[in-house]
Amino acid sequence: MNDYMMLLKTVGLKATLQRIGMLEVIAGTGHISIDDIYAKIHQMWPTLSLATIYKNILIMVEKGVLREVPLMGAKSKYELMQSDHIHLICQKCSSIEDKMIDDLLKEHLAVIAQHDLLILKQSHINLYGLCKNCQ
Amino acid sequence: MNDYMMLLKTVGLKATLQRIGMLEVIAGTGHISIDDIYAKIHQMWPTLSLATIYKNILIMVEKGVLREVPLMGAKSKYELMQSDHIHLICQKCSSIEDKMIDDLLKEHLAVIAQHDLLILKQSHINLYGLCKNCQ
DNA sequence: ATCCTTGCAAATGATTTGCAAGAGT
DNA sequence: ACTCTTGCAAATCATTTGCAAGGAT
DSSP: OOHHHHHHHHTTOOOOHHHHHHHHHHHHHSSEEHHHHHHHHHHHOTTOOHHHHHHHHHHHHHTTSEEEEEETTEEEEEEEOOSOEEEEEETTTOOEEEEEOOHHHHHHHHHHHHHTTOEEEEEEEEEEEEOTTTO | OOHHHHHHHHTTOOOOHHHHHHHHHHHHHSSEEHHHHHHHHHHHOTTOOHHHHHHHHHHHHHTTSEEEEOOTTSOOEEEEOOSOEEEEEETTTOOEEEEEOOHHHHHHHHHHHHHTTOEEEEEEEEEEEEOTTTO
């Protein structure tokens, strides 16, 4: 029983081959759109349907297994749920790199939220620009 | 000739009544989805079509008049282009409040981008949680 | 054995496009 | 006058749904 099976059971979902396959593809790329998940999976597994991917993305986001990453000018990508972090997004090649949020920044954001009496649940920080390969 | 007419001409777009109306609605709410723009405008102006709104959102984003605000679990909203700022987003009532990015935070983000050799163009910071009215 | 999930096809919803008529410069 | 933009309808693309068959617990 691998980690993804365990993860799925923990949140009350059946550990189907389809879901495990999706999680592996998502983990393998870091961040990926629904169409790209489908393209990747469809190659080796032609019967897995797009509708199944949609249904599972929805339920796994709801259960907190995945997190949606909404993006400017593109369809959302999805990533495994993990602690808040920064996305460095290239506007040319669409690559996304992750970066930890350091304690100072975390504290800074907490103060901002607190000042507005917002009970903070998630911070999404996206820095858009040109990555080193695209400059 | 009002400010929006001037703004549109500056970027090379004709200042039509439809575009000026859209900009007024967007400015009036701060952040608004395409459907809500349509709902608002359609009341007082029943012939303005949804297709026109789509076309104009697209071109005004392209020209840098508007900025897309992509959101978790919802369709994007749009705002007038302005310097980067923080969005405090309520996950219950979907309200969005703006907050300035102070110099310290700005510097902090610049260092992070620089460290990864990203040429930074835009910072999107979204803090999700519960606003004071919804707690 | 039971209930959840899949895969297909159909339904719905969102966005884009083509084009003739109208508005802005 | 010229060109860009609008509004409608149709086309396309994205997402969701219903349901019978198969799979996980």
